[in-house]
Amino acid sequence: MEAAQYPAHWEADVVLSDGGTAHVRPIRPADADRLRSFYGRLSDESIYFRFFGPRPRLSEREITWFTNVDYESRVALIATIGTEMVAVIRYDRIEPGEAEVAFLVEDAHQGRGVASVLLEHLAATAREKGIARFVADVLPANQKMMAVLKQVGYTAQSRFADGVVRMTLDLTPTETAQEVTASREHRAESRSIERLLSPGSVAVVGAGREPGGVGQTVLRNLLGADFTGPVYPVHREARAVAGVRAYPSVTAIDGEVDLAVLAVPADGVIDVVKECAEKGVRGLIVVSSGFGETGAEGRARQDELVRIARAYGLRVVGPNCLGVANTDPAVRLNATLAATLPGLGRVGFFSQSGALGTALLQRVAQRGMGISSFVSAGNRADVSGNDLLQYWEEDPRTDVILLYLESLGNPRKFARLARRISRRKPIVVVKSGGTTQDVPTGHAAPVLGLPDTALSALFEQAGVIRVDDLIQQFDVAQLLAYQPLPAGPRVGLVGNSDAMALLAADACVRVGLEPRPPVNLGARARAEEFGAALASVIPDVDAVVAIYMPPIPGDGAEVAAELLRASRDCGKPVLATFEGRFGMLDELRVGALPGRGSIPSYAAPEEAVRALAHVVRHARWLERPAGVPEELTGVDAGAARDLVLATLADAPAEIDASGLLACYGVEVWPSETVGSPEEAVEAASRLGWPVVLKAAGPEAAKRAGTVRLGLSGPDGVRDAYADLTRQLEPEAVLAVQRMAPQPAVPTVAGVMDDPAFGAVVSFGLGEITARLLRDEAYRLAPLTREDAVALVRSPRAAPLLLGEYGYPPVAVEALEDLLIRLGRLADDLPEVARLTLDPVLVGESGAIVLGARAVLRSHEGPRPDGGPRRLG
Numbered sequence: 001m002e003a004a005q006y007p008a009h010w011e012a013d014v015v016l017s018d019g020g021t022a023h024v025r026p027i028r029p030a031d032a033d034r035l036r037s038f039y040g041r042l043s044d045e046s047i048y049f050r051f052f053g054p055r056p057r058l059s060e061r062e063i064t065w066f067t068n069v070d071y072e073s074r075v076a077l078i079a080t081i082g083t084e085m086v087a088v089i090r091y092d093r094i095e096p097g098e099a100e101v102a103f104l105v106e107d108a109h110q111g112r113g114v115a116s117v118l119l120e121h122l123a124a125t126a127r128e129k130g131i132a133r134f135v136a137d138v139l140p141a142n143q144k145m146m147a148v149l150k151q152v153g154y155t156a157q158s159r160f161a162d163g164v165v166r167m168t169l170d171l172t173p174t175e176t177a178q179e180v181t182a183s184r185e186h187r188a189e190s191r192s193i194e195r196l197l198s199p200g201s202v203a204v205v206g207a208g209r210e211p212g213g214v215g216q217t218v219l220r221n222l223l224g225a226d227f228t229g230p231v232y233p234v235h236r237e238a239r240a241v242a243g244v245r246a247y248p249s250v251t252a253i254d255g256e257v258d259l260a261v262l263a264v265p266a267d268g269v270i271d272v273v274k275e276c277a278e279k280g281v282r283g284l285i286v287v288s289s290g291f292g293e294t295g296a297e298g299r300a301r302q303d304e305l306v307r308i309a310r311a312y313g314l315r316v317v318g319p320n321c322l323g324v325a326n327t328d329p330a331v332r333l334n335a336t337l338a339a340t341l342p343g344l345g346r347v348g349f350f351s352q353s354g355a356l357g358t359a360l361l362q363r364v365a366q367r368g369m370g371i372s373s374f375v376s377a378g379n380r381a382d383v384s385g386n387d388l389l390q391y392w393e394e395d396p397r398t399d400v401i402l403l404y405l406e407s408l409g410n411p412r413k414f415a416r417l418a419r420r421i422s423r424r425k426p427i428v429v430v431k432s433g434g435t436t437q438d439v440p441t442g443h444a445a446p447v448l449g450l451p452d453t454a455l456s457a458l459f460e461q462a463g464v465i466r467v468d469d470l471i472q473q474f475d476v477a478q479l480l481a482y483q484p485l486p487a488g489p490r491v492g493l494v495g496n497s498d499a500m501a502l503l504a505a506d507a508c509v510r511v512g513l514e515p516r517p518p519v520n521l522g523a524r525a526r527a528e529e530f531g532a533a534l535a536s537v538i539p540d541v542d543a544v545v546a547i548y549m550p551p552i553p554g555d556g557a558e559v560a561a562e563l564l565r566a567s568r569d570c571g572k573p574v575l576a577t578f579e580g581r582f583g584m585l586d587e588l589r590v591g592a593l594p595g596r597g598s599i600p601s602y603a604a605p606e607e608a609v610r611a612l613a614h615v616v617r618h619a620r621w622l623e624r625p626a627g628v629p630e631e632l633t634g635v636d637a638g639a640a641r642d643l644v645l646a647t648l649a650d651a652p653a654e655i656d657a658s659g660l661l662a663c664y665g666v667e668v669w670p671s672e673t674v675g676s677p678e679e680a681v682e683a684a685s686r687l688g689w690p691v692v693l694k695a696a697g698p699e700a701a702k703r704a705g706t707v708r709l710g711l712s713g714p715d716g717v718r719d720a721y722a723d724l725t726r727q728l729e730p731e732a733v734l735a736v737q738r739m740a741p742q743p744a745v746p747t748v749a750g751v752m753d754d755p756a757f758g759a760v761v762s763f764g765l766g767e768i769t770a771r772l773l774r775d776e777a778y779r780l781a782p783l784t785r786e787d788a789v790a791l792v793r794s795p796r797a798a799p800l801l802l803g804e805y806g807y808p809p810v811a812v813e814a815l816e817d818l819l820i821r822l823g824r825l826a827d828d829l830p831e832v833a834r835l836t837l838d839p840v841l842v843g844e845s846g847a848i849v850l851g852a853r854a855v856l857r858s859h860e861g862p863r864p865d866g867g868p869r870r871l872g
Helices: 029-040 044-051 060-067 114-128 143-151 175-197 214-224 266-279 296-311 354-366 385-394 411-421 452-462 470-482 498-510 527-540 556-567 585-590 605-623 637-650 658-662 677-687 714-728 768-772 785-793 812-828
Strands: 012-015 021-026 074-081 084-095 098-105 133-138 155-161 164-170 202-205 231-234 259-262 283-286 315-317 323-326 333-336 344-351 371-376 400-405 427-431 465-467 490-495 543-548 574-578 654-656 671-674 691-695 707-711 734-738 744-754 758-765 776-780 832-843 847-849 852-856
Touching (some): 012 114, 021 296, 133 143, 143 155, 143 164, 214 333, 259 266, 344 354, 427 470, 465 605, 490 498, 543 605, 658 832, 707 714, 776 785, 812 832, 812 847
Parallel strands (some): 098 133, 344 371, 490 543, 543 574
Antiparallel strands (some): 084 098, 323 371, 654 852, 691 734, 832 847
């Protein structure tokens, strides 16, 4: 049997617990020789634990049995590293809903988490095939296998009989199992990045003898940073490069190599990757260009690079990247093309752009911020911003995370990670636009199904600080890295320039802050006056902006020192506009390296206020409870899935969503399509007076004036029918529905399954103006109560729901409950490509759904960030 006979999503690259990688896929008949070789490398103990007795070799019949499976009742997955099979796991169905499971890991690879990740993938495969339980017979001495089965997070039971422990695993996904998977993913991906950023040794492949070359530039930067480990230039002919002994190949190096920087022509990269794999290199930085950014041929070369590297256990930064850096004094790594590297700092910086990276590092250095580590991912073929988030979450040297992104490879995973990490370490993102013109060819495709406002909503939901440009990013980072978070929006203004203080006050109002009357000290104010004023203002505000702009240069160093002294240990952020310069006051005037409590300085007070506003909003987000999706009553997810599958069995199509929504406790008011005035009258009598008559077709319903309200008798229905028929056209389809209570505010809610985001819930008001302006808000499903509250209040027209502008307040709680149920539906059913509730009338007593349509499509495999662990 060949690979085409099993679903493509059963194959995956995975990260193991030590940071290395492996490939998981179903076994094939062609794996017979791999199985023989694998079995020959096993210890007697491993064989004994698997087969309950000695078995020196497998017979040809057994080889055939183990490698020929039906991918239905018998499934086996193997893990490969390079060309070798290093582990196998299998199930054999023994009765409906139950299968026996067993696994075997090569001794040299035990303890790397191979069995755990294989069990995750096999359990997902089994659930697809209707298997709800695994049973395993384990010898009591086989503690490793029992630990794997117990620690996966599924409900496990065990009993001892006849010298064997029988363990039963309920494969129903549990919160514990999801937490275990996420925790293992986090540790593995963090470890894989640590191996890149803290190597013990580095090889530079392609380090030429001519100054100015890419390879020699990286080599000189490594040496110039005083990297703490050995550096090995690799050159086919040279005996030494930049005064350092060179080697003709990676395999010729007489010491271990942890990290290799590849600066060779693109068509030679694959051969070098194979050399690195043979040498046992753990990670690659590919600064070479000529890959995905050049078109289809380069993209194919890039895909092959990643495939081979992952197959042999290597993570890849790049290609077409600037490199990586780590300022840790124990490492001092500058494996980049940038000669200027910021000093030691508390900020981790990820840039998707290689070309932009040099300028970014220079600007960070100019501001005196410093960095903890830096990664330029270039085409981001493998290592991505999500990987760095996992690493920086645990890195004690990183307090603030900066990301420059041109695309999002797995936004759903990004949101999950960021939502957790943002509560400990702020994440500041610059995200370029969402059109294909904005994304380099070599990068992952942008999100095309949703507008850029949806991306902003994803960031907001996750607590990420999104800024418009790099200048704002650095402005915000300076404040977050060195000052405490503000407790509220009250801003004190102290300065020696009345005009600039007024500019700052105006800027505060524009961004939603609350400025207090400025304290003007006069143009010639001295250091002690600034200190006294700052001390007097601090108790009554949440943050202070100090402005020092002397008409004649004076005692700036003394003023800086006094501001630092007066603000020390006050527990509130202090910012400055200090002589129109940007940077940190320690470095500008005191001469010390900036640390906690250092005051950031901005070129203009408006820039300081803008940065402060971002931080105030982040502090407010932190005050909200994290929340978890609620347990809902009246939900029958099984019935909903049966309905979806039954519909898709005929043909993917648009369906009436009433039955689907009913499974989630959402009622759609019934309506009847009619073909004549008399049918309309009869329908009205059945549904109950008064009624509305409206256009039933989705396109016609969008037109203004296609609804007749408050029809209370047969004559009114007949007149309305004639009127609408003339307006639309003779063959127009009309529908009758009972009149909803008034007054009510029309709204529109829906869900869609975006290719990148996954399930997204949208909400907006149904007024014509709101529709034309696309005044909609978005959140990822499933929704917490806090998500639903924010979603209802996010559209600009939301005040109409809250009793403003003369509208009566409506039952927003009922609307929030409806959105939560929609989020649950969307999360449960990836086959729902789009579901629209239009209109939803929200009145004083509740929310009434008057119309709903759904489009279904077949969905195979896990969603992004769904299912077992895998590298995207």
